Amino acid sequence: MKRNNLVCILFLIIFITAFIDSCQSEGQLNYARYYTNGKQLYDTHCQNCHNADGKGLQALIPPLTDTVFLRQNRSRLACIIKFGLNEKITIHGKEYDFQMAPNSQLADIDIAALVTYITNSFGNKQGLYDDASAAGDLEKCESE
Numbered sequence: 048m049k050r051n052n053l054v055c056i057l058f059l060i061i062f063i064t065a066f067i068d069s070c071q072s073e074g075q076l077n078y079a080r081y082y083t084n085g086k087q088l089y090d091t092h093c094q095n096c097h098n099a100d101g102k103g104l105q106a107l108i109p110p111l112t113d114t115v116f117l118r119q120n121r122s123r124l125a126c127i128i129k130f131g132l133n134e135k136i137t138i139h140g141k142e143y144d145f146q147m148a149p150n151s152q153l154a155d156i157d158i159a160a161l162v163t164y165i166t167n168s169f170g171n172k173q174g175l176y177d178d179a180s181a182a183g184d185l186e187k188c189e190s191e
C-alpha cells in the first residue's frame with residue numbers, strides 16, 4: 048500500500064513538471080511569434096521614421112529607446128499606433144511636438160505584435176502583449 052502511494056506521488060510530480068514545462072514553452076512560442084511579426088511590421092510601417100535602432104530622428108521623431116515613456120504609457124501604445132499622436136510629449140528630457148499619422152488599417156493582432164516588438168527592443172523588456180490586451184486597450188480610445 049505504502050509503495051503504491053509513493054509511486055502515485057512520483058507520477059504526479061512527473062506529470063505536473065511536464066505540464067508546467069509545456070505551458071512555459073507555449074508561452075515562449077507565442078511571444079516569439081508576436082515579436083517576429085512585430086519586427087516585420089515595424090520594418091514596413093515604422094522604421095522609416097523611428098529608425099531601425101529605435102533612436103528616432105533628432106528633434107523631429109521621438110526615440111523608442113526611452114524605457115520610461117513606453118512603460119508609463121503601455122496601455123496607450125495600441126491607441127497611439129492605430130490613431131496616431133498629435134500632442135506635446137517629453138521623452139528623455141526632450142520635447143517633441145509633431146504629428147504621427149494613424150495606422151487604422153492594422154488589425155488588433157498586428158498592433159499587439161508591434162507593441163510586443165517595441166516594448167521588448169531598444170533596451171525595453173516588458174514581455175508579451177497579446178491581441179486581447181490590444182482589443183481591451185483600443186476600446187478605451189475607440190469609444191472617445
Ligand code: HEC
Nearest residue numbers: 092093096108109110111116132133134143144145146147
Ligand atoms: C511619418 C513618421 C512616423 C511614422 C511612420 C511612425 N511614427 Fe511614431 N511618432 C512619430 C512622431 C512625429 C511622434 C511624436 C508625435 C507627437 O509629438 O505628438 C511619434 C510618436 C510615437 C510614439 C510615442 C513616443 C515615443 O517615442 O515613445 C510611439 C510609441 C510611436 N510613435 C510608435 C510608432 C510605431 C510602432 C510606428 C509604426 C506602426 C510609428 N510610430 C510610425 C512619427 C512617426
